[in-house]
Amino acid sequence: MKRVLVAGASGGIGAACVRALRTAGCVVSGVDRPEADLGEPGVAERVVADAVSRHGGLDGVVHAIGMSGRRLGDGPLEHCADEAWETLLQVNLTSAMWLLRAAIPALRECGGGSIAIVGSALARARVDADFHTVAYAVSKSALEALARVAAQECAPYGIRVNVAAAGLVDTPMARRALTDDRIGGRLGALMPLTGRAAHPGEVADVVSWLLSDSSRLVTGAVIPADGGWAR
Numbered sequence: 001m002k003r004v005l006v007a008g009a010s011g012g013i014g015a016a017c018v019r020a021l022r023t024a025g026c027v028v029s030g031v032d033r034p035e036a037d038l039g040e041p042g043v044a045e046r047v048v049a050d051a052v053s054r055h056g057g058l059d060g061v062v063h064a065i066g067m068s069g070r071r072l073g074d075g076p077l078e079h080c081a082d083e084a085w086e087t088l089l090q091v092n093l094t095s096a097m098w099l100l101r102a103a104i105p106a107l108r109e110c111g112g113g114s115i116a117i118v119g120s121a122l123a124r125a126r127v128d129a130d131f132h133t134v135a136y137a138v139s140k141s142a143l144e145a146l147a148r149v150a151a152q153e154c155a156p157y158g159i160r161v162n163v164a165a166a167g168l169v170d171t172p173m174a175r176r177a178l179t180d181d182r183i184g185g186r187l188g189a190l191m192p193l194t195g196r197a198a199h200p201g202e203v204a205d206v207v208s209w210l211l212s213d214s215s216r217l218v219t220g221a222v223i224p225a226d227g228g229w230a231r
Contacts, residue, residue, distance in 0.1 A: 002058035002113075004211060007038055007053040007099055009169040012171035013207075016200035020208040021062075025041045038065060038095040044102040049083035049087045051106075051142050060211040064118040066140075068173050074133040078126050081124030086137045092139035093146070100150055102161060112158025115150070118203065118208040119143050119165040121226035130183050140165075144222050151220030160219035164206040171198045191227030198227060 004021050008014035009030025018030045029051040031038075036047050042110060050059050068074070069088045073081025096117055107113035120129055123140040146161050151161040161189045168174055168183075177196060178184045206225040209215055224230060 001156040002059040003051070003055040003057055003110075004028050005048065005058060005103065006030045006062040006064060007047070007095070008038075008062075008064035008066070008118075012064075012173060013169060013200045013203050014062070017064055017118075017207050020129045020132045020201060020204040023059075024058070024208050024212065026211070030145055032065075034041065034181045036126050038099055043096075044213075048099075048102040048106055055112040058103065059110055059113045061099065061107070061113070061115045062118070062211070063099050063115070064207075065091065065095050066118065066120075066173070067091050067173065068133070068176075069135050070176065074135045076132050077134045079098060079101070080134045081109035083215060088135040088139045089142075092136070093142050096143055097146060100146070100161070104150070104154060104157075107115065108154075108157045108161050114211045114215070115132040115147075115159065116162045116207045117143050117147055117161070118207065119147075119163040121165055121167045121224065121230040123165060123222075124230040128204060130177070130180070130186070147222070148220045155219060159209075160209045162213070162215070162218055162220070164203060164210060164221045164225045165222050165230065166203045167191050167224075169200055169203055171200055187206050190229050194226040196227075197229065198225070205211065218229055 004026045010032035069084035072084035074084035120140040203225045
């Protein structure tokens with residue numbers, strides 16, 4: 001029975017990950033804002049310590065924290081506001097680095113484990129007017145680099161680190177896109193495998209696989225869960 005910590009567990013993909021992992025037989029600790037803001041120094045260490053204390057160890061970690069910065073002024077590079085840049089890098093990227101840094105010793109103590117980071121197709125997809133948000137794209141691209149570096153460092157300890165790169169998913173964060181008629185008309189081209197936005201549980205199934213022994217040879221990988229978007 002795997003003991004898993006899910007950060008960003010209160011809604012969207014994170015909540016779906018909690019459900020999928022529990023269905024798979026895992027014992028799950030879920031944390032999210034406001035009770036645990038992993039974008040604040042020292043919180044990741046406390047959250048990991050609490051999970052280890054509660055369940056006697058740690059075998060897996062999911063980072064499903066993310067935000068869009070349009071309301072803060074994210075957009076094309078020439079117009080990207082400083083607040084959007086700084087906030088998205090802190091929330092989307094730095095929180096992941098802090099969580100991994102805190103969790104790796106606990107996973108190593110238990111003989112290894114798996115870390116899954118929820119990324120985005122926008123880390124690799126071609127920029128266009130409907131999804132032109134440089135701070136978001138850069139933060140998600142950097143998550144992929146973080147996963148590769150962590151995977152190389154942690155492989156000798158039996159710790160795997162991977163990214164599940166989601167496309168457009170039916171979550172509150174995607175409400176702007178999902179209610180835009182023009183974007184709705186593009187879904188067949190953006191996500192040709194489904195022709196629709198993904199359900200959170202569909203991405204969670206990929207995350208659950210990355211936490212399972214079925215993916216035991218997979219590390220440092222970016223697994224597209226985007227219906228064919230970033231092709």
